[in-house]
Amino acid sequence: MGLIKSEIFTDEQNELALFAKAFGHPARVAILQHLFKINSCVCGDLVHEIGLAQPTISQHLKELKNLGLIKGNIEGTSVCYCIDSKNWSGMKETMFEFLNQDTAKENCC
Amino acid sequence: MGLIKSEIFTDEQNELALFAKAFGHPARVAILQHLFKINSCVCGDLVHEIGLAQPTISQHLKELKNLGLIKGNIEGTSVCYCIDSKNWSGMKETMFEFLNQDTAKENCC
DNA sequence: TTTGTATATTGCAATATTACGATTAATAAT
DNA sequence: ATTATTAATCGTAATATTGCAATATACAAA
Numbered sequence: 535m536g537l538i539k540s541e542i543f544t545d546e547q548n549e550l551a552l553f554a555k556a557f558g559h560p561a562r563v564a565i566l567q568h569l570f571k572i573n574s575c576v577c578g579d580l581v582h583e584i585g586l587a588q589p590t591i592s593q594h595l596k597e598l599k600n601l602g603l604i605k606g607n608i609e610g611t612s613v614c615y616c617i618d619s620k621n622w623s624g625m626k627e628t629m630f631e632f633l634n635q636d637t638a639k640e641n642c643c
Numbered sequence: 644m645g646l647i648k649s650e651i652f653t654d655e656q657n658e659l660a661l662f663a664k665a666f667g668h669p670a671r672v673a674i675l676q677h678l679f680k681i682n683s684c685v686c687g688d689l690v691h692e693i694g695l696a697q698p699t700i701s702q703h704l705k706e707l708k709n710l711g712l713i714k715g716n717i718e719g720t721s722v723c724y725c726i727d728s729k730n731w732s733g734m735k736e737t738m739f740e741f742l743n744q745d746t747a748k749e750n751c752c
Numbered sequence: 753t754t755t756g757t758a759t760a761t762t763g764c765a766a767t768a769t770t771a772c773g774a775t776t777a778a779t780a781a782t
Numbered sequence: 783a784t785t786a787t788t789a790a791t792c793g794t795a796a797t798a799t800t801g802c803a804a805t806a807t808a809c810a811a812a
Contacts, residue, residue, distance in 0.1 A: 535770050535771045535772080535795070535796045535797065536768085536769055536770045536771080536795085536796050536797030536798055536799095537769095537770065537771080537796070537797055537798080538668065538669065538670075538769090538770070538771095538797095539695065539770090539771080540669060542693070542694045542695070543669035543670070543672075543673055544673075547669040547672045547676070550666065550669075550672050551666060551667055551668055551669040551671075551672050552667075554663045554664070554665075554666035554667040554672075555663070555664070555667035555668075556663075557659065557660065557663035557741070558660055558661075558663040558664035558667040559647065559660055559799090559800085560647065560649060560652035560656040560659075560660040561647075561652070561800090562660075563656045563659050563660050563663075563741070564652055564653075566741075566744075567656070567741075567744065570744040570745065576758080576759095577758075577759060577760095578757090578758065584651070585648075585651045586648065586651070586800095586801075586802090587801065587802050587803085588758085588759075588760090588802090589759090589760080589761080589801075589802060589803080589804095590800075590801050590802065591759095592759060592760055592761085593760090593761095593800085593801085594800095595759095595760095596760085608759095608808090608809095610758090610809065610810070611757060611758050611759080611808070611809050611810060612758055612759075613758080617745065622745050623745070625742075626742050626743075626745075629738065629742055630742070632666070632672070632675075633734075633735050633738055633739070634735075635675075635676065636679065636726065636728060636731050636732070636735075644765070644766045644767065644799090644800055644801045644802080645765085645766050645767030645768055645769095645798085645799055645800045645801080646766070646767055646801080647767095647768090647799090647800070647801095648801080668769090668770085670770090685788085685789090686788075686789060686790095687787090687788065687789080690789095695770095695771075695772090696771065696772050696773080697772090697788085697789070697790090698771080698772060698773080698774095698789090698790080698791080698792095699770075699771050699772065700789095701789060701790055701791085702770085702771085702790090702791095703770095704789095704790095705790085717778095717779095717789095719779065719788090720778070720779045720780055720786095720787060720788050720789080721779095721787085721788055721789075722788080722789065722790095753812100754811100754812080755810100755811080755812075756809105756810080756811075756812090757809085757810080757811095758807100758808085758809085758810105759806100759807085759808085759809105760805100760806080760807070760808095761804105761805080761807090762803105762804085762805075762806085763802105763803090763804085763805100764801100764802090764803095764804105765800105765801095765802095766799100766800085766801090767798100767799080767800080767801105768797100768798075768799065768800090769796100769798065769799085770795105770796085770797075771794100771795090771796090771797100772793105772794090772795095773792105773793090773794095774792085774793085775790100775791080775792075775793100776789100776790080776791070776792090777788100777789090777790075777791090778787100778788085778789090778790100779786105779788085780785100780787075780788100781784100781785080781786075781787095782783105782784080782785075782786090
């Protein structure tokens with residue numbers, strides 16, 4: 535199959551999984567870290583910085599963009615990609631809620 | 644290819660991606676939420692709770708166990724799975740550092 | 753208009769993931 | 783000993799992901 539049965543899970547579970555999946559590849563982690571580091575970016579830099587072929591980087595950027603975590607502004611012949619702060623904050627909220635489930639719990643084993 | 648080029652990324656980037664990938668499937672999200680909720684669990688409950696076949700749940704549990712996020716104690720004929728609090732905290736630290744990169748940054752676009 | 757530069761898209765091969773039926777292993781109950 | 787119960791493993795089909803070469807697109811510069 536290879537097909538996730540999304541219909542049996544809640545919207546929250548599916549949303550969180552989609553966000554997490556975005557971070558589930560080291561290239562996308564590296565892209566986001568680089569975008570934060572220089573606070574503005576063109577794709578060309580990323581190809582050089584990360585060491586994957588241009589189509590591959592472009593594909594990863596597209597995924598992050600579709601999720602809303604980054605946005606791209608065309609500037610002449612190149613594209614300025616950067617973090618979408620508002621959406622990043624929203625995503626963080628979702629992740630924090632999930633990650634902090636352990637507070638106020640005792641261990642059983 | 645379908646093969647991640649881990650060797651071109653840092654250990655931190657690869658580790659974070661592995662943790663994130665664990666949350667990148669709604670079934671594993673649901674499993675972890677359920678484990679937190681009842682604070683102790685046997686696999687059978689999860690099969691009933693989540694609605695996937697027993698081998699599928701077992702496989703997801705194995706992945707979470709391999710990552711160290713949960714541990715399983717055999718109790719008679721069933722297995723008691725629960726969160727590994729220590730490792731969960733460590734994972735949280737890693738994720739928080741990544742998610743909080745945006746603090747102390749100004750927007751560019 | 754041609755040439756160069758930067759990014760996106762297409763097509764494809766290789767590998768990974770998801771899901772489950774069938775089976776196995778291990779213990780509990782009778 | 784036999785049977786029932788629970789969970790792991792095996793095998794396999796279907797789908798997804800990763801990565802890149804080739805190509806297309808879009809704009810700038812000459």
